Amino acid sequence: MTRRRAAALAALLTVAALLGLAAAAGAATAPVTAQSALGVTGNDACFHCHGQQDMQNRTIDVGGEQQDIFVDRALYDASRHGGLACTSCHIGFKPGLHGADETQAWLITAKLTACDNCHADVFAMYRGSFHGNLVFGESSGKAPVCADCHVAHNITPPGSAAFRASIDSLCARCHPDQLKTYLDSYHGKAFFLGDAKTAVCTDCHGGHKILPPSNPESMVSKHNLVATCAQCHPGANENFAGFMVHVDPQSPRSSFAVWTFYALYIMLIAVVFTFGFVHTALYIYRGIKDGLYRRNRHG
Amino acid sequence: MASTGETVTAESAPQTVRTRIEYRRFNVFHRWMHFLVFVSFTVLVFTGMPLKYKDTEWARWFMDLFGGVTAAGVYHRIAALVTVFYWTLEFTFMVVMVLRSRGKLLRSPGSLMPGKKDLEDMIGMFAWFFGKGPKPQFDRYTYWEKFDYMSLMAGTVIIGMTGFMMWFPLWFTKVLPGIFLNIALVIHSNEALLAMGVIFIFVHFFSAHARPESFPLDKVIFTGSVPVDHYKAERPLEFARRVREGTLDEVLVEKRLTWRIYAADVLWWTITAFAGFCAILMTAFIIWSVFD
Numbered sequence: 001m002t003r004r005r006a007a008a009l010a011a012l013l014t015v016a017a018l019l020g021l022a023a024a025a026g027a028a029t030a031p032v033t034a035q036s037a038l039g040v041t042g043n044d045a046c047f048h049c050h051g052q053q054d055m056q057n058r059t060i061d062v063g064g065e066q067q068d069i070f071v072d073r074a075l076y077d078a079s080r081h082g083g084l085a086c087t088s089c090h091i092g093f094k095p096g097l098h099g100a101d102e103t104q105a106w107l108i109t110a111k112l113t114a115c116d117n118c119h120a121d122v123f124a125m126y127r128g129s130f131h132g133n134l135v136f137g138e139s140s141g142k143a144p145v146c147a148d149c150h151v152a153h154n155i156t157p158p159g160s161a162a163f164r165a166s167i168d169s170l171c172a173r174c175h176p177d178q179l180k181t182y183l184d185s186y187h188g189k190a191f192f193l194g195d196a197k198t199a200v201c202t203d204c205h206g207g208h209k210i211l212p213p214s215n216p217e218s219m220v221s222k223h224n225l226v227a228t229c230a231q232c233h234p235g236a237n238e239n240f241a242g243f244m245v246h247v248d249p250q251s252p253r254s255s256f257a258v259w260t261f262y263a264l265y266i267m268l269i270a271v272v273f274t275f276g277f278v279h280t281a282l283y284i285y286r287g288i289k290d291g292l293y294r295r296n297r298h299g
Numbered sequence: 300m301a302s303t304g305e306t307v308t309a310e311s312a313p314q315t316v317r318t319r320i321e322y323r324r325f326n327v328f329h330r331w332m333h334f335l336v337f338v339s340f341t342v343l344v345f346t347g348m349p350l351k352y353k354d355t356e357w358a359r360w361f362m363d364l365f366g367g368v369t370a371a372g373v374y375h376r377i378a379a380l381v382t383v384f385y386w387t388l389e390f391t392f393m394v395v396m397v398l399r400s401r402g403k404l405l406r407s408p409g410s411l412m413p414g415k416k417d418l419e420d421m422i423g424m425f426a427w428f429f430g431k432g433p434k435p436q437f438d439r440y441t442y443w444e445k446f447d448y449m450s451l452m453a454g455t456v457i458i459g460m461t462g463f464m465m466w467f468p469l470w471f472t473k474v475l476p477g478i479f480l481n482i483a484l485v486i487h488s489n490e491a492l493l494a495m496g497v498i499f500i501f502v503h504f505f506s507a508h509a510r511p512e513s514f515p516l517d518k519v520i521f522t523g524s525v526p527v528d529h530y531k532a533e534r535p536l537e538f539a540r541r542v543r544e545g546t547l548d549e550v551l552v553e554k555r556l557t558w559r560i561y562a563a564d565v566l567w568w569t570i571t572a573f574a575g576f577c578a579i580l581m582t583a584f585i586i587w588s589v590f591d
Binding site: 078112179183185186189190192193194195197233235236237239241242243244247249255258261262265266268269272273275276277279280282283284285287288289290291292 | 314349350354355358359362367368372424425427428429430443468469472474475476477478480481482484485486489490491492493496497500501502505509510511512514559
């Protein structure tokens with residue numbers, strides 16, 4: 001596995017830096033800069049500690065959430081952002097050994113606002129979205145930031161098939177009920193069984209500028225729904241857009257009409273199968289009892 | 300052709316070429332119809348059920364087998380067109396036959412139309428199951444065969460309509476509201492399970508394979524005819540009716556027992572064994588997913 005290979009690589013790096021590390025550990029009370037102690041600069045300095053294998057299971061508390069402090073260097077270097085310096089995103093980093101308190105500020109910067117520096121257009125869309133509003137607006141709440149969907153150190157190209165195939169699970173971390181109803185819909189069944197072309201969450205709801213249906217600008221608002229469907233189904237009308245993706249046939253509260261047909265069929269199936277089972281079982285019983293299976297063989 | 304009485308004894312008469320007088324239950328049209336139902340139904344079940352039970356492991360096995368969900372969808376639609384073809388042909392055939400007979404066919408005891416006798420037969424069968432009476436005597440079709448046929452013909456309309464709604468949603472929503480597409484999926488999916496249960500377990504396969512009278516295989520739908528004695532025992536009322544009406548000659552055929560007959564037997568056994576295997580497999584998979 002790549003993870004294991006990367007771990008081996010990290011171990012090698014550790015061996016190479018053993019001397020310097022011993023020095024750093026010995027001088028824990030008097031912080032020294034990474035550069036001076038280890039004789040290395042740039043990303044190498046960061047990975048001297050954060051690339052170590054024994055960092056893998058260590059987390060720190062950032063704003064109540066456990067944050068990994070291990071970064072898999074092989075995956076990072078191979079990622080889209082591999083060429084960037086760690087400090088490009090971890091803005092405000094001061095060299096030296098650092099505690100959890102000072103880390104918090106640049107972790108949040110790195111997960112969110114640092115993206116604005118290069119992806120201003122996308123970031124502006126996100127900022128105006130429902131999720132962005134929860135983060136930046138007055139109404140505070142838990143919402144995903146950039147790095148929650150675009151994994152920080154192992155960023156997957158958003159246009160890739162791998163990223164597309166992971167979208168459902170990204171959204172499901174906060175919207176599990178919507179995932180369930182989606183996966184039971186036409187698109188969801190096909191997606192689940194490997195259809196790469198079928199619609200996923202972001203095709204209808206948007207990626208960065210997700211807005212609730214009540215907002216007229218939303219892709220799934222009454223005003224835009226027909227156009228949203230028409231992206232893939234040219235000629236879609238209002239009736240077509242009236243199809244409900246997120247409906248649970250097993251719940252009368254979800255849609256009474258759909259549930260009614262579901263309930264009727266379950267009853268019909270139960271009656272037919274029960275009758276069929278009883279009739280079949282009795283027929284076989286009588287056949288065995290009367291020895292009909294032996295007598296009535298024919299060519 | 301010989302008269303009725305002679306024909307029945309002809310089976311045991313010495314012959315130079317080995318032949319056997321058999322009772323022709325199904326003609327070439329019936330047999331072809333069944334073959335089309337058989338093939339299309341199997342394809343539809345195996346390409347459709349993995350979608351209904353998408354969370355199961357076997358759903359992925361079948362999708363891999365068919366080359367992905369998109370390819371499976373193509374096979375499903377081709378089989379759907381075969382279904383439309385056989386249904387239309389069968390329905391037209393039935394209407395023409397009924398019209399030609401000026402409705403007499405519907406009232407005939409050999410008709411597929413359910414009647415009072417079917418209810419009596421069913422009660423009689425339950426009495427027989429419990430050892431409380433003799434086994435009822437049947438005419439051309441038993442009540443479970445009528446149910447089998449009717450449920451297939453009616454079920455095909457329901458499952459076909461809902462299937463086409465999902466195939467051509469843009470066209471159907473020109474008139475129908477979008478919720479019909481939601482309802483179509485629920486109906487299509489559950490009607491499929493119902494049809495599969497009826498065909499693969501309780502009615503059709505039981506009647507063809509597991510019923511004491513047909514165990515282990517009733518291949519008449521493939522061969523068309525059965526030995527006269529057997530048919531006489533199976534459907535005494537039809538036999539007696541034909542004797543009474545003098546129409547027995549119409550359905551008696553002389554079967555030449557050449558190597559082809561035996562080769563064909565091997566073929567029917569292979570096909571039926573395959574179908575039986577498929578049915579047991581899918582049934583087991585669905586039971587697995589229900590209790591998983």
